[in-house]
Amino acid sequence: MAGMWSGSAGLRGTLGVLLAVIALWEAAVWVLAPPPIILPPPSRIWVDFVEAPGYFLRNSWYTLSTTLAGFALSVVLGVGLAVAIVNSRLAERIIYTLLVALNSLPKVALAPLFVIWMGTGVEPKIAIAVMLAIFSIVVDTVLGLRSVDPDAIALARVNHASPFKILVKIRFPNALPSLFVGMKVAISFALVGAIVGEFVAGSAGLGFVILVAQGQFDTSRVFVALVLLGILGTILFYIVEAVERLLLPWHVSQRAVARPDGH
Amino acid sequence: MAACVEIRAAGKTYGSARGPVIALSDVSMDVAEGEFFSLLGPSGCGKSTLLKCISGLEGISTGGIRVRGQALSGPPKGLGMVFQRDVLLDWRTILQNVLITAEFQGRPTAEVIDRARALLERFGLGAFQDRHPWELSGGMRQRASICRALLCEPEILLMDEPFGALDAMTRDDLNVELTRIWQAARRTVIFVTHSIAEAVYLSDRVAMMSAGPGRIVEIVAIDLPRPRPLSIRETPEFARHVAHIRGLFAALGIVKE
Ligand SMILES: Nc1ncnc2c1ncn2[C@@H]1O[C@H](COP(=O)(O)OP(=O)(O)O)[C@@H](O)[C@H]1O
Ligand SMILES: [Mg+2]
Numbered sequence: 001m002a003g004m005w006s007g008s009a010g011l012r013g014t015l016g017v018l019l020a021v022i023a024l025w026e027a028a029v030w031v032l033a034p035p036p037i038i039l040p041p042p043s044r045i046w047v048d049f050v051e052a053p054g055y056f057l058r059n060s061w062y063t064l065s066t067t068l069a070g071f072a073l074s075v076v077l078g079v080g081l082a083v084a085i086v087n088s089r090l091a092e093r094i095i096y097t098l099l100v101a102l103n104s105l106p107k108v109a110l111a112p113l114f115v116i117w118m119g120t121g122v123e124p125k126i127a128i129a130v131m132l133a134i135f136s137i138v139v140d141t142v143l144g145l146r147s148v149d150p151d152a153i154a155l156a157r158v159n160h161a162s163p164f165k166i167l168v169k170i171r172f173p174n175a176l177p178s179l180f181v182g183m184k185v186a187i188s189f190a191l192v193g194a195i196v197g198e199f200v201a202g203s204a205g206l207g208f209v210i211l212v213a214q215g216q217f218d219t220s221r222v223f224v225a226l227v228l229l230g231i232l233g234t235i236l237f238y239i240v241e242a243v244e245r246l247l248l249p250w251h252v253s254q255r256a257v258a259r260p261d262g263h
Numbered sequence: 264m265a266a267c268v269e270i271r272a273a274g275k276t277y278g279s280a281r282g283p284v285i286a287l288s289d290v291s292m293d294v295a296e297g298e299f300f301s302l303l304g305p306s307g308c309g310k311s312t313l314l315k316c317i318s319g320l321e322g323i324s325t326g327g328i329r330v331r332g333q334a335l336s337g338p339p340k341g342l343g344m345v346f347q348r349d350v351l352l353d354w355r356t357i358l359q360n361v362l363i364t365a366e367f368q369g370r371p372t373a374e375v376i377d378r379a380r381a382l383l384e385r386f387g388l389g390a391f392q393d394r395h396p397w398e399l400s401g402g403m404r405q406r407a408s409i410c411r412a413l414l415c416e417p418e419i420l421l422m423d424e425p426f427g428a429l430d431a432m433t434r435d436d437l438n439v440e441l442t443r444i445w446q447a448a449r450r451t452v453i454f455v456t457h458s459i460a461e462a463v464y465l466s467d468r469v470a471m472m473s474a475g476p477g478r479i480v481e482i483v484a485i486d487l488p489r490p491r492p493l494s495i496r497e498t499p500e501f502a503r504h505v506a507h508i509r510g511l512f513a514a515l516g517i518v519k520e
Contacts, residue, residue, distance in 0.1 A: 151350045154320050158338045159367035159415075169366065173354045250354045250395055 040220040045227065048220045056209070060228050063205040066122055066194040067236065070129025071187055077130065078137030078186075079179065083167065085138070086145045095138075103135045107193065111200040125197030125205070132193035133186035140182030144175025177251045180244040187236045195229070206232075266329075267419060267451045268294040268317055273326035275312055275477075286312040288476035290326070297449040299442075301462040301469045303508070305517060309477020310455040314423050317453060318342055330419070343417030347424040349408040351396035357407050358383065358392040364414040375414055382410040386440065402433035406440075413444070419451045426461070435493055438464060446490055459512075463487075463504045464496060471508060473517050481511055 022042045029041035036044070049056055081099075084091040107128060114124035148171055156166045198207025206225045213221035248254050275287040286309045294300045302310045315321040316328060319338035330339040343364075351360045361379045362372045383392050386406040388399075396404055405425060412420060426434040442465060445452055456462050462469045463485055471481045485504055487495060495501050512518040 149348070149350055151346045151348060152352070154315075154318075155344060155346075155350060156367050157320060158318055158342050158344045159364055160338065160340075160369075161367035165367060169363065170352070173352070176354075248354075250397070252353075252397075255397065 037217055037219050040223060044220050045223045049224045049227075056224060056228060059204055059206050059209045059225075060232060062122075063191070063194050063198065063207065063229075064232060064236075066125045066197070066205065067129060067187075067191045067232075069122075070126045070193055071133055071183075071190040071236075073126065073130050074133035074137050074186055074190065075179075075183060078134045078182070079141050081134075081138050082141035082145060082175075085142050086171070087163075099135060099138060102131065107131050108196055108200075111196055114197070115201040120201040120203070124201065125194050128197040129190040129193030132189040132196075136185040136189065137179070137182040140178045140185075141175055144178025145171045147178075148174050177244075177248055177253070180240070180248065183240050183244075184237060187240050188233055191229070191233050191236065265296050266293040267296040267298070267331060268292075268453070269327075269329040270317070271327045273313075273316060273323045273328055275309070275316055275321065276324045277312075285476035287316070287323075288478050290477075290479055292470055292479055292482060294451060294453060295467075297451055299445055299452045299454065299465055299467045301454045301456055301466040302472055303456055303459065303462040303469050304472030304477075305474060306457060308472040308474035310457075310472060311423050312477065313472075314421050314453065314455055318344060318421055339419075341416075341418035343412035343415075343420045345405075345409055345412045345420070345422040345425040347427045349396070349401075349404040351404055351407060351411075353396055356393050356395055357388060357399070360396065360407060361411045361414055364411050368415060370415065379410065379414055382413055383407070385444075386410055400433075402429055402437065405429060405437065409437075409441070416448075417450065419453070421453050423455045424457070425454075427456070434461070439493060441465065442489075442491060459505050459508050460496060463501060463508065464491060464493075469508065471511060473515060480515055480517075483508055483511075 026041050026043060029039060081095050085095050086092075110131065111124070111128050114127050118124040118127060145167075152170050152174075153166060156170060161169070194205065195207040195210075198205035199211060202208040202211070206229050209225045210222050213219075213225065245254055270290055270292050273287060273290045274285070277284040277286055290313060302313060304310055312321065316323050316335075317330070319330075319335045319342075322335075328335045333339060351357075352363070355363065358376075358379060361383065362376065365372050365375045380389070380392065383389055386409065388403060388406055388410070391399060391403065396407070399407070405428075409425070412422075426437050429437065438461065454462075454465060456465075466485050469483045469485060470479045471483065472478065473480045483504070487500060487504070509518065
């Protein structure tokens with residue numbers, strides 16, 4: 001089996017593990033009775049969510065849209081930069097140097113600067129999400145664009161194909177599997193970026209919910225936000241994986257799924 | 264017959280991290296229009312390099328190459344190329360893989376799709392045109408890559424050990440099919456191999472090459488009658504050609520007897 005969701009047995013296994021962990025957590029809180037401010041039981045977290053579902057869902061939606069905007073921007077910019085890097089030595093030197101320097105800075109430390117520049121709206125949050133997510137997109141896309149069979153390029157050149165045709169017909173499709181590897185990393189980083197932005201200056205989003213709850217020592221609400229974040233991150237990851245399966249049925253990693261009859 | 268490819272005192276030196284590598288030195292030969300010409304030699308003797316220079320993918324360092332009277336600057340028109348690895352694109356079906364030649368050349372695929380289908384049919388791939396490369400055996404994949412090379416009716420077909428990765432039986436099949444289509448269309452073929460029997464079976468003439476630096480040591484004409492059935496390989500004339508070439512290689516110390 002290729003993916004954990006590729007069969008109902010796999011899904012059942014995942015759900016089973018989750019339920020067992022929740023049951024154990026609930027039991028442990030009952031038996032050990034830690035102060036609620038340290039660790040609330042799952043039942044309490046659920047009750048807190050049900051008391052104000054609108055509040056939590058609205059803020060989840062805010063974080064989700066920030067994440068998606070940051071992710072989409074990273075993919076577009078990242079692929080563009082990767083194409084430039086592959087096509088020009090000068091671009092490679094400039095972009096790589098800047099990207100590596102940027103990536104070695106802790107982005108949390110840059111976040112306040114973005115707030116100064118862009119205000120407290122959604123823009124600085126998207127910018128931080130992009131900064132976190134774009135690196136893996138660029139690196140993996142460059143790898144994919146470069147790892148083309150030289151004979152395939154030779155074939156194109158013998159037939160007088162333009163560099164643009166070589167990019168569109170050979171290099172780019174060849175880079176797609178690698179781009180998806182980058183996207184699966186980037187989607188999680190975009191979510192982290194959105195939360196970081198909300199921590200630094202926010203009036204909405206799950207990061208903001210966590211900050212407010214922390215100020216009120218409402219540990220249970222912190223956990224509601226954490227659980228929602230976990231669910232959000234997981235769903236986003238599997239959506240990227242599902243799109244990958246849809247777009248790349250030809251790739252080695254997908255064949256077992258695409259053709260279970262083994263033809 | 265007129266010369267299709269003329270090579271005069273061609274030399275090729277690669278620059279590499281460990282200094283210059285002389286891959287070809289003083290190669291001179293003519294390939295006639297419509298001739299089946301093989302380059303035969305041990306690995307590393309510069310066969311692929313010579314083919315790349317003829318295709319215009321690599322420039323030569325000294326000497327000159329003319330294709331149909333034109334000095335080379337980049338790939339000439341009307342070339343078809345087949346490599347040892349089939350280089351089929353995994354995301355395209357077999358038919359789409361064949362059609363890519365037209366797409367590269369900027370010809371509308373509608374013009375050539377019937378020809379593509381006919382070629383695939385002829386090579387026994389009619390039922391597989393909508394399959395993906397990874398669903399086919401090595402022999403079928405290589406057949407598809409030959410169809411791709413033939414799609415736009417090249418005047419010169421360059422083949423670099425096209426059957427080198429195939430098992431002996433598939434190789435025999437493809438040798439027969441290749442001679443059949445060559446017989447029908449009479450295009451110029453330059454065929455690289457390191458199998459003496461294959462070179463003798465397929466060729467009008469065989470250029471024997473040797474390494475260090477890569478050069479042509481002898482060009483042998485194969486006067487076996489055509490069409491050649493596979494069984495021609497059991498005849499004394501065939502054996503005589505093979506023995507002659509093997510003897511020459513042995514005398515030059517290129518192969519051991
Ligand atoms: N791109 C290259 N750079 C440096 N050396 C090369 C390159 N291509 C081939 N050579 C060298 O040139 C020689 C001939 O190689 P090649 O033409 O591939 O031989 P063959 O096809 O007969 O096996 C070898 O010594 C090989 O190492
Ligand atoms: Mg070779």
